[in-house]
Structures are given as structure tokens and as C-alpha cells.
Amino acid sequence: MGRWEPNARGRLEQAALELYVERGFENTTVAEIAERAGLTERTFFRHFADKREVLFAGSAVLGDLLAEQIAGGPDTAAPIDAVMSALEATGALIQERGDWSRQRQAVIAANAELRERELIKLASLADVLAEALRRRGVAEPAASLTAEAGMAAFRVAYDRWVQQPGNRNLPRLIRESFDQLRAVTAGH
């Protein structure tokens, strides 16, 4: 390990995203990201496997948060409500990094390979939710259905939030999306 750099990870994330927005993801190198952040390539590779992972490393954090939220929720909550609460907490975390999240989404939207990667990461979050529900005693296929339907509600809310020019509240959009999910599946 080299010497400690204050907030190296955050500086690399910020530098990478700036360059992806300015030049496009394809046209940015790890050397340029490190230079912009005032760090070395070696430091970059201590934090990220490659330039793509700068955009997706956060999904492991979100997965851990979701699993903890489901495990720590009240015993009495219906599974769909446990999933909604867990995703609201996730939404609050994403909202804290509002500008970064929106710029990240613009970079992903512009690149087919990144869009596919995002889809796969979101599917893995549905798997985390289903596993956490099974640990709480929810049987299959209810666990998978609740997790997948919940992620569908989350994705729709997240897309709306990304596309909003203003500063709407992501956790509130998630709650609204779950209400709409309930309505559309009931046939209203």
C-alpha cells in the first residue's frame, strides 16, 4: 500500500465522472482520471478494478444496505412493505449524492455496454432482496415476486427522479411508485 491520500476514492469518482461527461466514457483513460484527481494510476487501481467499476462500485453498498434493512425491519411488516422501506432508505442515500447520481445516469444512458451493466447490477439487487426475504421466512415464489415487483417500482421511481430537472424527493417518488404498483396489479 502507498501513502494515505485524503479522500482518494471520492476524488477519483469525481474526476472520472467529470471526464466521462466531458469526453465520453469510451474516450477517457485511467491515466487521465488519476491525473485529474492529482493521484497515481496505482492509487486508482487500489480502489477500482477498471474505469467501468467507478460507476458501479456503489451497488455493493446498496445491496448491503438493502439486506440490513430487510433483516432489521419489524417482524410484523408485510414483505412488500419491508421491501418498500428498504428501497426508501436506499433512495435517501442516492438522493444525498443527487448531482453525481444524475450525471452518472447520463453517462450510462449514452453507452450500450454500461446500460447492460446497470441492468445486471439492478437484477443482482433484486436477488439480494429475495434472499433477505427468504431469511425472514418468506416462502418462494412470494419472495422472488415481491423482490422483483419491488425493484420494478424502484426503477420506475428512479427513472422519474433522474429525469426531473428540479429536486424532487426520491424516497417519496418510491412510495408513490409502490402505490401505483398496487393499483396496476389490482387492475385499476
Next chain:
Amino acid sequence: MGRWEPNARGRLEQAALELYVERGFENTTVAEIAERAGLTERTFFRHFADKREVLFAGSAVLGDLLAEQIAGGPDTAAPIDAVMSALEATGALIQERGDWSRQRQAVIAANAELRERELIKLASLADVLAEALRRRGVAEPAASLTAEAGMAAFRVAYDRWVQQPGNRNLPRLIRESFDQLRAVTAGH
């Protein structure tokens, strides 16, 4: 174009799947697929872009079927019921190729890249459904939510069907899955 070969496409599909099951997807070449089918490589490439597309070419057919079913359904159907009917029709088509579909799924399950490709193809079917609902006048975000939740119900039913050793009816599993989706989103 070369001379016409009777059912070349079907023979190539069958030969490819046999080889993928016997040797693994990675260890099979297009030359071997063509040889097993008694056809030339040139004929293979008239039908498929590469050996991966043998497994995924069907999803374009399913997408067309879904769009037609939604467009041609009764005006009075609730969007979720229109989606369920369209997916039941798709399930009937998949059921007709039961052994092929199950073997195909085993090949996909054994390969990370193929699992990702399957995820992307299923997501594109959700996009087809959402677009077909919007054409029928369903507003956003209801169209996307209905399509995504419906695909979640379909995926869960399909996984159960693939894993069943017996010959259970896929359209019926899909209907059951929609009933369960309604129950879990209502909090039961």
C-alpha cells in the same frame, strides 16, 4: 444465397443445443454445429450472426407476439390482464418447444455471459410490453410498471416451469404467478 436446405434453421438449432449440452457452450465452434447439422458454415451464418444468437434469436419472435397480443386484445381489458393474456400466449409457444427450452435454459445457467444476455433480452421484452401499452393509451408510469411487474410474474413462472421435472402447463403457471403478484403487492 446457396441452395435451399430443408429446415436448415431447425437443424442448426438442434445441433447447436446438442453440442452445447455435450461439450459446453464455450467449447463448441460454428464449424462443429454446421457439421453436426449436415450443413455448411455459410448456411449457419445465413441464419445466425454467431453461436450465441442460436439461443436468443427466438426472443424477437416472442417480442412480436407480445406486441400483437396487446394491440389485438379487447379494449375493455385492464392493462395487467392484457399483459397476462399476452404472456400466456407466449408461454403456450414456449411450451410447444418444451425440451428445447429446458435444455437451452441449462446451457444459459452454466455461463455467466449467457445469463447476462438472457437478462437483457427479458428486459427488452418488458420494453416491448410497455410500448404496446402506451399505444393502447396507458399513461406513464402505469405502462412501465405494469410491463415490468408482468415480466417479473412471467420470469418466476418460467423458472418454476424449467425446474419442474414433469410436464406442468406453463400458461397455467403464468396465471398462478399473476395471482400471486396481486396478493404480494396487496400485502397478503
